[in-house]
Structure formats: C-alpha cells, structure tokens
Amino acid sequence: MPKNSKVTQREHSNEAVTESVADLLALEHPMDYKSSQMSMGLSPGATAPGKGLLPSPDGDAEDGRPSWNNKLEYILAQVGFSVGLGNVWRFPYLCQKNGGGAYLVPYFILLILIGIPLFFLELAVGQRIRRGSIGVWNYVYPQLGGIGVSSLMVCGFVGLYYNVIIGWSIFYFFQSFQSPLPWAECPLRRNGSQAMMEPECEKSSATTYFWYRQTLNITSSIDDTGGLNWRMTLSLLGAWIIVCLAVVKGIQSSGKVMYFSSLFPYVVLLCFLVRGLLLKGAVDGIIHMFTPKLEKMLEPQVWREAATQVFFALGLGFGGVIAFSSYNKRDNNCHFDAALVSIINFITSILATLVVFAVLGFKANVMNEKCVVENGEKILGYLNTGVLSQALIPPHINFSHLSSKDYTEMYGVIETVREAGFPQLGLDACLLEDELNKAVQGTGLAFIAFTEAMTHFPASPFWSVMFFFMLINLGLGSMIGTMTGITTPILDAFKIRKEILCVVCCIIAFFLGLLFVQRSGNYFVTMFDDYSAGLPLTVVVILENISVAWIYGTERFMQDLEDMLGFRPYSFYFYMWKYVSPAILVVLIVATVIEMAVSPAGYNAWVEAEGSEHFMNYPPWALAMAYALIVAAMLPLPIVFIARRFNLLSDGSNKLSVSYRKGMMKDISNLEDQDEQRFILGKNPSEAPSPSPAHRAYLGSGGAQEMTNTNYGTSTKTGYQNIGSPESEL
DSSP states (O other): OOTTSHHHHHHTOOOOOOSOHHHHHHHOOOOOGGGSTTSSOOOTTOOOSTTTOSOOTTHHHHTTOOOOSSHHHHHHHHHHHHSOHHHHHTHHHHHHHTTGGGGHHHHHHHIIIIIHHHHHHHHHHHHHHOSOHHHHHHHHOGGGTHHHHHHHHHHHHHHHHHHHHHHHHHHHHHHTSSSSOTTSSOOEEEETTEEEEOHHHHHSOHHHHIIIIIISOOOSSTTOOOOBOHHHHHHHHHHHHHHHHHHTTTHHHHHHHHHHHTTHHHHHHHHHHHHHHTSTTHHHHHHHHHOOOGGGGGOHHHHHHHHHHHHHHTTTTSSHHHHHHTTSOTTOOHHHHHHHHHHHHHHHHHHHHHHHHHHHHHHHHHHHHHHHHHHHHHHHHHHHHTSSOGGGSOTTOOGGGOOHHHHHHHHHHHHHHTTTTHHHHOOOOOOHHHHHTOOOOHHHIIIIIHHHHHTTSTTHHHHHHHHHHHHHHHHHHHHHHHHHHHHHHHHHHSOOOHHHHHHHHHHHHHHHGGGGGBTTHHHHHHHHHHHSSHHHHHHHHHHHHHIIIIIIIHHHHHHHHHHHHSSOOOHHHHHIIIIIHHHHHHHHHHHHHHHHHHSOOEEEEEETTTTEEEEEEOOHHHHHHHHHHHHHHHTHHHHHHHHHHTTSSOOSTTOOOHHHHHHHHHHHHHHHHHHHHHHHTTOOGGGSOOSSOGGGOOOOOSSOOEEEEOTTSOOEEEETTSTTOTTTTO
16 A cells, blocks of 8 residues: 555554544445455446445446447347358268268267357456457457467458358349349350350359359469459458448447347348248258267267367457457356357258258259259160160159159169169269268358259249348458457457448458459468467467466456355366366367368369369468468467567556546555555454455456555465456456
C-alpha cells in the first residue's frame, strides 16, 4: 500500500473517529472474495458495501469494450462462424467414405473428448480476459504470445481463399436466374451450317464443362497462369464488399447480419430435405448413407479424419471464437454456450448429410435409369444384327419399358453365356450402388454433383437460387468470424478506428486474392486449403491447451471458472484439458506430418483435350510456396518465444489501453476505500479476507514485477498486471 494512502494516514493518526457507528454499521455487509471486484464472478446489478466497492451493472461497458446486444445475437454469431461450407460438402463426404453411419461413432466420441472441452477453453479465456487472440495469450503466458499472431496469420490465409468460394457462389447465384439453367445442357458449336456439341463438354458433362470452362476457364497446369478471369474478379470484388459491409461496424453490424446469415441456411436445408424426400431414389441415398460398415471403425485413418473434422468444424485456433466471446459479459455461462454451439454444429452436419444424400440418391437413380436405357439400346442393336441370340432374353422383358431389375437380370444371363466375348460387348452393369459410391466433396459436390442433380428438379432455377444463396450465407457467417479474428487483436493493440481498419483489410485482401481469380486460381485455392491451415492450427491449439492446463495450471483455471460462472465445471474437463486433449492433439500432429510426408504433394489438373482431371505433382516453386505457407503461419511462435525469453520484446504489460489503465486505477482506489472502511469499523486486519486468493497470483515470466501486500495480515504476491484488470485471473 502506498505510504500516502488514506488508510496509512489513518493508521498513524491519533484523531478520534467521529463518524456515527450506527451509520457505518448500516453500510456493513458480509464480505466474500467471490463477490469482490477482483473476482470475475460478479453478477450484473450486484452492490457492495460502502463506497461502491463492486463494479456497477454497466461495469463491462465502462471499460470501453463493445458488447453483444443480447445472448441470441452472440449464439448466432458463434453458430454462423462454426457452421460453414465444410458442414455441407466435407462432412457428408467423410461420412460416406469412412463407413456411413459407423463414422458417426468416432466423430461423436472425439467431439466429446477434444471438441467441446477445447471450444469451452477458448470461450472461457476470451470472455474472462476480454481481448482478442493476441492479447489473451500475451497475458496467459507472454512467452507463448506468438499463438495469437499465428492465429491471425492463419485467419488471413484462410480468409483470402474462402472469400473466393463465396465469389464463385455469387456467380452461380446470378446465373441461376435463367430457365433452363445454363449448365443443364452442353453448348453447341456451329461449323458453317452444321451444329455440333462442344467436344470438351461431350467428353465430360454439362455441369462439369460449365464449372471448368465457362466459370473458371481453367488452364491445364499451375504453371500457366492464363491471366485474370474478369468474371471471377468481379465476383470476388462483390464478395469483399459484402463482407466489408457486414463487419465495418464491428459486432454492432455483424451481429445484425447474423440474424439472417445464420438462420437462413437452416430454412433452405429443411426445404431441400422435404423436397428431396419426395424425389424418387432419395430413400436409397439415405439408406446407403447410414448403413454402417463397422469394420471401418478399426482403421486409424477414420479416427484421424474424424478428429480433423471435429477440430475444424468448431473453428478452433482461428481466433474468431476468442474474439466473439471477448465481447461477452464476464458472468456469461460460456459452459452452456460451448455445449450448445457444439451440438448445433453436429446436428447441422447430420441435417446437411441427409439433404446431400437424398439429392444424390435421386441423381443416382436418374443416372442409373439413363445407363439402363443406353445399354438396353446396345443390346437391342446386338439382337438386330445377330451378335446376340433372342434366346438369351427372358420372355417377360419389354425393351420399351426396361426397368433396372429387368436389365440386371438380362445382363447376368448374357455375362454367363457369353463369358469369353462378353468384355467386347461394352455393356455396363448399371448398378445403383456404383452410382451411390461415387464420392465427391468440396467444389466437386457443390458446383458439379449437386448442381447436376438440381437440373432434374421441377422448377430447377428456384432451387438453384436457394442453394447458392444458402452457400453465400454459410460462407458469410464464417468470413465474419474470420475477419473478427483478424481485426479484434489489432484493435486491442492499436488505437485505430474499426471502420478504417476493416475497409483497409478488405481492400488489401481483395488485391491479394487476385491470385485466386487467375485462370489457374483454382489450383492455388487447393494449395492454400491443403497447407495454410491444417498443421499450423493444430500446433496453435495444442499450445493453447498446454499454456492453460500446464503453465497457468488446470486447478487455477477451474477455480477461475468457478468464480466466473458461479459453479465449478465438471471434473471431466480437468482431465480432458490436462491429459486427454493434449495427447490426442499430439497424435493428430504426428499423423498429419506422416500424411504430408507419405502423400505426394500435388493437385488435380483439368485436361481440356480429355475432358477429365489428372493428378499432377507441384513444380518446385509451387511446392516451396506450399511449405512457405506452413512456415509463415508457425514462425511467430518461436520468434516471440525467443524474443521474450531473452527480453528482446516487451510482454505488452506497459502498453495497456487507456480504458484498461483507467479501470486499474479505479480498482486500486476502491481497494483503499475498502481498507479505510474496515479500519473505521474496528476490524483486525488479520480478520479481513484477502480480496483475491493468494493461489491466483500471476504466473507470467519475466515481465511482471512483484509486489507484496501485507495490509491484511497475509502476504500475497501479485503481478502488477493483475490489480483490477480484465486479465487479473489469467
């Protein structure tokens, strides 16, 4: 306590106390450190004894930080960020690839073991410290402050190419206002008086041709840039204008946008599900989807892919989760939020899977019927030319109304009788199972397979408009979270107007994003998707886990949560954070590195002459660029660690914001008033509880100057950052 404080002056003064004892006793209330202003568990509207010892109901607003207008707005923001394009085009693919319904078992187990605990951890530290990703990890453990910088770097890389996908969706959205849809049929090429089908389209399909040639106008390799695609450039510009308008006012603007962008996709998915279930073959797709292949559960690859999907589905490590939660009140029940958002995310993935396979089941039936008709005509031609005998055809078969069952029976008879010469006939089996097993994901699912299925819908332009508008909103919700993960740490560190920062970031991102709207841009999207986020984010999250559970201390963190929430979280979280989650993340990192080392580094190049994709290895310069993305994202981790280890970089404690310092000085004054009141009431110093438990001292290294407080008969060492600050408990 400073020597010139009011309490010290009173202790050395012989003046009589003249205040009315009755008046003082009327102000006295039982003291509890859980409700003191050093605690994070203060409930709104709480009052304190004497001269305002506790923050006012608007305490969170007084530190100058914006806050959510209501809880629903915040939940929708977190749901919009976590539920993205991956739920629609990645989860169904993994489900089909890894055993159908059996894949849900490892996914759900890993959601419980690493998904919800780590999501809860990020929500809690963001809400308590009320800073973006950089500020949070600077105060938890300054030497690992590079975690926040790496998160920001990854957000930047992902945002660059993710918005390109929104641009593609915008292009398809406006192209959908036509009947028939422009990708419903192959275009014709006129040669004088003759009209012939475009050869590239004839060798592939109408939707595939529209995607690769008319949308991307793609080159045959990553080496051939081909110049800018002006239509995709305009679409990208439109996407960045939409994102900029959504985030320009911070959570005040993005929160309002989330009411629509988070809820509208569910309306579309439910409409598609109802419509899909009414289509022929939809049930076949859903049954195929959820028929469990239990033997798949024994394969390590299935568990690795399930862990990776859980990891990215919740947006862990991006900084968006921390940024959103930092605008919460400190007594918000983030434990409930973590469970709610995780369950909503899981249910959304199941809903999207039902929709996708109901539609793909319909498409498989259409393609199977087409196959039956084409091969039935072949067989009829062989019968007319005498290649096949009429005796091979069962008498009940009618070629004018040939069903899949009849064709399968006829195919089996011909294959048995003409065993030697059967391959020369060129007949296909036309099995529905083969069509359903054609796994597609990513852009192949959204812009080719699903788009082709919609061409067979009645009123197909309407459904196409709805589908691509849904993709735009799914992408927008994720982009708002990504941009918040970038701007919030910068706004915390520097005094910049958020409007100017958002506009500048979007302009820079647009010009950097021109890399992806070249004719070869799709290959760079694949590169960034494969290399810029996977390994760096996994490393970021395991360091987040270690810094809280092992450096700060799991027991201390649990105590902080009890103070903040008003109840102690289940012991389950203690063991998950301390042992299980780090172990699983280590295994995931090792598996990812092995996968990168074993799998050839390359991309699927479109070969125009063949109308198909072929895998190609990255040239040396592209491979160097891919690995440079990983290095650039992870480089802040060792740089910040070394710089702070050898005191080359401040831990940021001397660069507190104005509102932070104001709150700290106000709380020191309140502590002195509290001491003064206790002295007047005649309490022995040793009887007064410490305003902050001794076991919650700041554990940061190097940067925190210690001070000893003995005014209450107990010696507690606290870092000077801790007094009355939002970061005081971490």
